[in-house]
Amino acid sequence: MSGSLSITSAIVDPALLDLPWNRPLDTWPQENIAALPKGISRHLVRFVYLSGYVIAIKETSPELARREYEMLRTLQRMDVPCVDPIAVITNRTDDDGEPLEAVLITRHLKFSLPYRALYSQTLRPDTATRLIDALAVLLVRLHMIGFFWGDVSLSNTLFRRDAGAFSAYLVDAETGKLYDGLSNGQRENDLEIARVNIAGELLDLAAGGRTDEALDPMAVSDGIVAAYRTLWTELTGSESFASSERWRINKRVERLNDLGFDIEELAIKTDDSGTRVRIQPKVVDAGHHSRRLLRLTGLDSQENQARRLLNDLDSYAATFHRGEADEEMVAHEWLATVFEPVVRAIPRELKGRLEPAEMFHQMLEHRWYLSQNESRDVPLAEAVGSYIDNILRHRRDEATIIGPPTGTFTGPTDVLDEDDWRSKV
Numbered sequence: 001m002s003g004s005l006s007i008t009s010a011i012v013d014p015a016l017l018d019l020p021w022n023r024p025l026d027t028w029p030q031e032n033i034a035a036l037p038k039g040i041s042r043h044l045v046r047f048v049y050l051s052g053y054v055i056a057i058k059e060t061s062p063e064l065a066r067r068e069y070e071m072l073r074t075l076q077r078m079d080v081p082c083v084d085p086i087a088v089i090t091n092r093t094d095d096d097g098e099p100l101e102a103v104l105i106t107r108h109l110k111f112s113l114p115y116r117a118l119y120s121q122t123l124r125p126d127t128a129t130r131l132i133d134a135l136a137v138l139l140v141r142l143h144m145i146g147f148f149w150g151d152v153s154l155s156n157t158l159f160r161r162d163a164g165a166f167s168a169y170l171v172d173a174e175t176g177k178l179y180d181g182l183s184n185g186q187r188e189n190d191l192e193i194a195r196v197n198i199a200g201e202l203l204d205l206a207a208g209g210r211t212d213e214a215l216d217p218m219a220v221s222d223g224i225v226a227a228y229r230t231l232w233t234e235l236t237g238s239e240s241f242a243s244s245e246r247w248r249i250n251k252r253v254e255r256l257n258d259l260g261f262d263i264e265e266l267a268i269k270t271d272d273s274g275t276r277v278r279i280q281p282k283v284v285d286a287g288h289h290s291r292r293l294l295r296l297t298g299l300d301s302q303e304n305q306a307r308r309l310l311n312d313l314d315s316y317a318a319t320f321h322r323g324e325a326d327e328e329m330v331a332h333e334w335l336a337t338v339f340e341p342v343v344r345a346i347p348r349e350l351k352g353r354l355e356p357a358e359m360f361h362q363m364l365e366h367r368w369y370l371s372q373n374e375s376r377d378v379p380l381a382e383a384v385g386s387y388i389d390n391i392l393r394h395r396r397d398e399a400t401i402i403g404p405p406t407g408t409f410t411g412p413t414d415v416l417d418e419d420d421w422r423s424k425v
């Protein structure tokens with residue numbers, strides 16, 4: 001390799017240095033490349049195997065790479081769901097000393113899928129609506145911290161399954177800007193960009209025969225506006241009611257919690273006569289259930305998965321401890337006697353099919369379905385066995401998927417190691 005590479009990275013994985021940086025990304029040998037589904041992009045993005053995990057490499061200008069790297073780091077620090085930046089590499093040259101483009105390296109987000117790879121035949125209206133709802137939640141969260149995205153689209157978002165719904169992650173921060181707070185005009189601007197981009201993406205799918213006949217691209221893309229506004233109002237709007245209706249304060253808090261948000265502050269004001277109360281939630285933060293589950297069990301999951309797991313945990317507590325025992329203690333017991341045995345029962349070759357929390361959720365659904373069908377309480381062990389044989393075996397791997405989203409799957413699917421690469425360096 002001629003010249004000297006310049007690598008900016010919080011922690012450098014030495015394996016990065018072995019990659020063929022002296023060649024343009026589009027000529028990298030096939031053995032380095034992970035054929036995973038990818039969204040549509042301006043720049044060349046390719047997935048590459050490193051020791052035990054996959055990275056996404058984007059060729060772009062040094063300025064843009066650095067800017068996006070810093071932005072993603074900031075967003076990560078603010079707990080926004082987005083891809084994890086690993087490094088920026090500049091000063092690349094080929095063997096003749098000719099300059100090559102800079103790259104931004106992010107970690108491939110495990111179990112995430114671009115919207116085009118989320119379904120196998122045609123996109124159905126209800127799936128599309130769930131995608132839009134997830135994107136609306138992400139956009140609201142971004143706007144609450146003052147982030148103007150500038151290029152909201154399905155292609156710039158990754159989706160993870162979340163107990164029947166989806167959760168959305170920001171993947172492309174290139175056009176984003178952080179402000180102290182956004183004006184209504186800025187928010188509306190982003191929302192309009194979202195609507196137009198989504199309409200274009202869905203029309204494009206429709207033109208390729210990849211959408212269900214019942215799907216109306218305009219109606220679905222308009223849906224982002226409605227979903228966003230409802231959520232925004234619920235999270236930030238003030239409410240006024242008679243003092244005699246003070247229970248509404250708790251109701252509001254509960255509603256926000258149900259939506260997955262926590263309130264850091266609730267401003268409560270009474271008018272001079274003391275007959276009316278006005279409340280205004282101040283700072284709200286998403287991930288209420290996943291934080292509770294993490295605190296109690298150490299399990300890291302998506303919001304709806306956490307809600308399902310907590311339901312199971314709470315009913316376990318009610319059944320075996322009549323809700324009297326210490327919450328932490330019961331959680332520990334539930335983890336050891338319910339959750340972990342289920343996950344351990346999954347055969348090794350099937351472990352990459354879905355995230356453990358998603359499997360557990362699906363198994364609970366399956367058990368409910370079996371019990372309904374057979375009008376009896378199906379024991380956990382039986383439900384797990386039936387779930388593995390009748391459901392899980394027939395799914396494709398989602399830890400990382402190999403092959404085109406709609407084609408047949410070639411070659412062995414690679415299940416990534418749970419170990420975080422950072423713990424190895």
Ligand SMILES: Nc1ncnc2c1ncn2[C@@H]1O[C@H](COP(=O)(O)OP(=O)(O)O)[C@@H](O)[C@H]1O
Pocket residue numbers: 037038039040041042043044045055056058083084106107108109112114155156157158171172173174
């Ligand atoms: N870390 C990552 N994990 C998974 N997919 C990624 C990652 N980074 C990029 N991609 C995929 O590559 C596509 C293009 O990336 P993006 O940053 O949007 O490039 P561009 O700036 O050229 O639009 C995305 O739609 C996504 O599917």
Ligand SMILES: [Mg+2]
Pocket residue numbers: 040041042155156172
């Ligand atoms: Mg993009």
